[in-house]
Amino acid sequence: MGKGRGSRRAETHDKELGDAVARAQQGDEAAFSAAYRLVHPPLLGYLRGLVGDDAEDVASDAWLEIARDVGRFRGDGAGFRAWTASIARHRAIDHLRRIKSRPRGTLLESDLAELPAPQDTAAEAFETVSTRQALALIAKLPRRQAEAVLLQTVIGLDGPAAARVLGKRPGAVRSATHRGLKQLEKYLSSLASGGVTDSDSPSLGDAR
Template structure:
């Protein structure tokens, strides 16, 4: 299913992810928790950009499918990220088709009050707001550029894996990501309001 990171950059935690996936395929629940911890933040960011307020629900649907089909996955950590992103994107597009609406920007909601414990609250709040702010900026891009930026930068997929997720050639995805990032950089000046 996934041939992994043969063609692109390697993330620092890809080896840990690959090992955890292999153990999870053997039924190790703790290993699945590691897989979830390493993949979910990027996957959730991708969902927030595509389906906004329904991101958690759509991500949950994607994780159900990922867990159900985990035994069929073949590949390494980078390949698993791409495979999971593809499943999540399909769930998001299915959701949008059912709702017959376009993605909208993300607004602050109850999550701002549900910051995780065990860390500096002020630091966590700034990180949360910065993430929201970045996702709101990405959501202003044309859809093709936004998805490319999310997959390449937020989810950390290489051009080949992102191309598989989007059904496009790797060069096309890299170009869309570059154009999106350039457009974002042009919009960010010293006067830009951000958290």
């Protein structure tokens, strides 16, 4: 899979993030704030794909745990992204269990037309439409596929790191990502022709 915009941006900031985390572990509050600013936007996007409009609340719970346990983290900037994504995912699962309902997917804000045929599908989704719209498309995928795509495209994790977060074998995550991107390509094509609606595909709550 080619690297999407989120992945390229995350990798660019990994050294800065790693340095900030190391200082935060020594009690530097400004450094923790710097790490938060680097990690929070993609983390919130990931959570929007999981729990829809409840993402802010779940992110707040996740950051409380991250702040409490940051001293126990061991790793570099990329590892910190994976660690925070794992914490956020657990908080999202807890949230969904509490409400016992499917997450509310984000609604598309406008009609899309004349989308080019995607080559790197995930990157194309984020570069052609708004982040909000791209997340809404990914949220239509079966849950396992959506999470694999979100972790690699929004959080910027590589395949093995995404597999560790999901507790799956790398081969299974590669397969889920491949199937998800194929379906995402279909959604983009359907949107270009005005042929898909919110009811045409499963929500992220469907286990596949």
